[in-house]
Amino acid sequence: MSEVVQTNKNADKSVKIPTRGIVGWKKLYPILRVILTKLGIQFSLEGFSAKEINGGVHFKTTPGDGDIIHPFLTTLSGTTLGIEPGTFNSMVPTIGGVPLNNVPAPTLTLTGAGLEIISLKSTATLTDAHGYVHSATLVSVVAGRTTTYPVDNLATGEYYVTVSTYMDGAKTMQAIETSLSAHWCDDGTASSKATQTTERT
16 A cells, blocks of 8 residues: 655654555545645655745655556656546647557657657648638647647637646646547637637547
C-alpha cells in the first residue's frame, strides 16, 4: 500500500496516510495542497511527489500504482514526456507524424527549466460564403510543447487546447482527462473566421 509521509519542518513529527482504499486521488490532492501551503510540509507517495519551492507548491507525477490512467495523461521521466493516447473528434493526435497510440509511442522532450506547456494543436479547413464560415473539416491534431501559451488563429483554422503544464520539470496542471470533441462556429465578423469549442467525450 502506498503511503504519504508528512513531515512538519517545525516539529519532529510525521503522519502516514494510506492512499489506497480510503481516499481517492482527487480528494487527497486539495488536502495535501493545504498542508503544504499552510505548514511548509513536504510529502511523497508512489507515483506522486510535491514540495515547496520559492514560496510556491510544485507537483510532479510519475506512473505508479496510485495513478489513474486516462486519455492525454502526461508523464515525465527525466526529460522525456509521454502522453497517453486519446482522440480528438475520433482522430488520434500525433507527435512528429507518429500517432500517440503507436508502438513504440512518440514522445516530447522537456528542458526542465521554467514554464513548459503541452498542447494539442488542431488544424481545420474552414469553408465560408460571403465571409461567414458555414463548415469546417478537421485536418490534423498535433501534440507539442511551448514555453508560452499559444494563441488560436481564427483565420487559418489553427487552434490550441492545453493538456498539461510543467514548471521547472514539475507538473503543475493536468487540464485534460478525457478524449475530446470539437466544433467550429463563425465568429460573427464576416471575415471568414471561426472559433473552436471543445467538449469532453
